[in-house]
Amino acid sequence: MDTQNQWLLATEPQQEEVLALFPERRERVAIQDFLTTALDSAERRVSSGPVTPELSRAQIHSDLEQFDFAAPRPLEELLTWTMSQLEHGVMHVTHPRYLGLFNPAPSFPSQCADRIAASFNPQLASATTSPAAVAIEAHVIREIGRRLGFPGATTGHFTSGGSEANDTALVCALTHAEPAFAQLGARAFAGPPVFYASQDSHLAWIKIAHRSGIGRDAVRLVQTDGGGRMSADALRTRLAADREAGCVPFMIVATAGTTNAGAIDPISECRAIAREVGLWLHVDAAWGGGVIASPRLAGLLRGIETADSVTLDAHKWFAASMGCGMFLTRWQDIVAAAFHVAASYMPSQERAVDPYVTSAQWSRRFVGLRLFLSLGAAGWPGYAAHVEHSVELAALLAHEMRGYGWRVVNDPSLAVVCLVPPAGARPVPGIVAEVLASGKAFVSISVLAGRSVVRACVVNGETSPADIRAIARLLADAA
Numbered sequence: 001m002d003t004q005n006q007w008l009l010a011t012e013p014q015q016e017e018v019l020a021l022f023p024e025r026r027e028r029v030a031i032q033d034f035l036t037t038a039l040d041s042a043e044r045r046v047s048s049g050p051v052t053p054e055l056s057r058a059q060i061h062s063d064l065e066q067f068d069f070a071a072p073r074p075l076e077e078l079l080t081w082t083m084s085q086l087e088h089g090v091m092h093v094t095h096p097r098y099l100g101l102f103n104p105a106p107s108f109p110s111q112c113a114d115r116i117a118a119s120f121n122p123q124l125a126s127a128t129t130s131p132a133a134v135a136i137e138a139h140v141i142r143e144i145g146r147r148l149g150f151p152g153a154t155t156g157h158f159t160s161g162g163s164e165a166n167d168t169a170l171v172c173a174l175t176h177a178e179p180a181f182a183q184l185g186a187r188a189f190a191g192p193p194v195f196y197a198s199q200d201s202h203l204a205w206i207k208i209a210h211r212s213g214i215g216r217d218a219v220r221l222v223q224t225d226g227g228g229r230m231s232a233d234a235l236r237t238r239l240a241a242d243r244e245a246g247c248v249p250f251m252i253v254a255t256a257g258t259t260n261a262g263a264i265d266p267i268s269e270c271r272a273i274a275r276e277v278g279l280w281l282h283v284d285a286a287w288g289g290g291v292i293a294s295p296r297l298a299g300l301l302r303g304i305e306t307a308d309s310v311t312l313d314a315h316k317w318f319a320a321s322m323g324c325g326m327f328l329t330r331w332q333d334i335v336a337a338a339f340h341v342a343a344s345y346m347p348s349q350e351r352a353v354d355p356y357v358t359s360a361q362w363s364r365r366f367v368g369l370r371l372f373l374s375l376g377a378a379g380w381p382g383y384a385a386h387v388e389h390s391v392e393l394a395a396l397l398a399h400e401m402r403g404y405g406w407r408v409v410n411d412p413s414l415a416v417v418c419l420v421p422p423a424g425a426r427p428v429p430g431i432v433a434e435v436l437a438s439g440k441a442f443v444s445i446s447v448l449a450g451r452s453v454v455r456a457c458v459v460n461g462e463t464s465p466a467d468i469r470a471i472a473r474l475l476a477d478a479a
C-alpha cells in the first residue's frame with residue numbers, strides 16, 4: 001500500500017459525515033423544496049393559531065437534552081424538529097394580532113434576500129472583495145438619506161439594529177467634540193462628557209454609555225411632558241447646569257418615536273439648542289423613521305433633515321427581517337476618523353468606501369439586500385401604503401376603545417396606542433395578563449407619565465380591521 005492510498009483510506013469514513021455539511025446538489029434541492037413547503041404550512045398555521053408560546057421553558061430545555069452532537073443525524077429530521085420548536089415555542093411576532101413591540105412580520109422580498117445572502121455569503125467588510133454588494137448597500141443608504149431630506153450626500157451603513165446605530169452616533173459625536181478622544185478616550189475631555197436624551201428614550205443609551213467608557217452617569221435623561229415628548233425647557237436648564245458644573249456636553253438625542261408611546265421629541269428646538277452650544281444632534285428614529293415613506297406622514301418628522309446623524313431600523317416599520325438597522329450621517333470625515341484602522345492583511349483601505357474602516361463591524365453580512373429588494377419590489381408608494389395602513393388601524397383601535405369607555409392617552413400618529421381602561425376596571429397588568437393567557441392577541445404594558453397603560457402597536461402589514469375589532473373586544477372584555 002503506497003502512502004497516497006493510506007491517506008485516502010484514513011479519510012474515507014469521514015467523507016460521509018462531511019457530506020452532511022455540503023450535500024450533493026440534488027439532495028440540496030430536495031431539502032430546500034421540502035423546507036419551502038413546510039415553512040409555508042407552518043406560516044399558515046401560525047397566523048390562525050395562538051400568538052403566545054405554548055411550550056414551557058422546562059419542556060424546551062428537556063427536549064434539547066437529546067442533542068449531544070456525538071453522532072450525525074438526518075438534516076430533514078432536524079429541520080422538522082426545529083420548525084416545530086419555533087412554531088410552538090416563540091411569541092409569534094408575525095401573527096396579525098401581535099400588537100406588540102416593533103417586531104414586524106418580515107416582508108417576503110426580505111426573506112428572499114436572506115436566502116440569497118446566505119447562498120453567496122459575500123463578505124461586506126471590503127468593497128474590493130464584494131464590490132456589487134457594498135455598492136447596493138451604499139445605494140440604499142444614499143436613497144434613504146435623500147428621502148430624509150439630508151442636504152448633499154449621505155454616508156452611513158447598515159447595522160445589526162438601532163442599538164448599534166446609536167452606539168455609532170455616540171462614537172461619532174465624541175470624536176467630533178474632541179478629536180483627542182480617539183487616542184485618550186474620556187480622559188481627553190476637560191470635564192466629564194455628558195449627553196442628553198429624554199427619559200422616555202431607548203434604554204440602550206445606558207449600555208452604550210457604559211460600554212464607551214464615558215459611564216452611565218453621562219446619560220442625562222431629560223424630563224418629558226405628559227405625552228412623552230422631551231421638554232425643551234428642561235433640556236436648556238439641564239445643559240446650563242451641567243456646563244456650570246464643569247461637565248462637557250457633546251450630544252443631544254431627539255427620539256422620533258419613543259418605544260412606549262411613539263412620542264416625537266421637538267426636533268427643531270433640539271437643533272436650535274444644539275447649534276447654540278455646538279453639540280451633535282442625533283435623531284433616533286429607529287421605529288418612527290418609517291414615515292419618510294409617506295408624503296402624507298413624513299411631516300411628523302420635520303427637522304430630521306437637519307440632524308448630524310440618524311438611526312433608522314429597517315427591521316421595524318420597513319419590515320426587513322431581524323438584524324437590519326441603519327446609521328446615516330452627513331459627515332463622512334467624522335465616520336472615517338471614528339473607525340479608521342490600517343490592517344495590512346485587508347485587500348484595500350479605501351477610507352471612504354470600505355465598511356470595515358467606516359463602521360463598528362468587521363466581517364459583515366449582506367443585510368442591506370433586504371431593504372433593497374423590498375424597496376425595489378414595493379417602491380416608495382408601496383411602503384407609503386404600508387405605514388399609512390398601520391396608522392389607520394391604530395386610529396381604528398383608538399376609536400373602538402373610546403367606544404368601550406377607554407381613554408387614549410398618547411398621540412397615536414406613529415401607530416402606537418396607549419390606553420387607560422375606564423374607572424372601576426381591573427388594573428392594567430390584570431387586563432394584559434388575561435389577553436395574553438387567551439393566546440388570541442398580544443398587547444403590552446407600558447408606563448407613560450408615571451401611569452400604567454395598555455400599549456398596542458400595529459406592526460404587521462397583514463393585520464386587518466377585523467383583527468383590530470377583535471382585539472378591542474378582547475381588551476374590553478378583560479377589563
Ligand SMILES: *Cc1c(COP(=O)(O)O)cnc(C)c1O
Binds near residue numbers: 284
Ligand atoms: C428599537 C429601538 C432601538 C433599539 O434598536 P434595536 O434594533 O432593538 O437594537 C433604539 N431606539 C428606538 C427609538 C427604538 O425604537
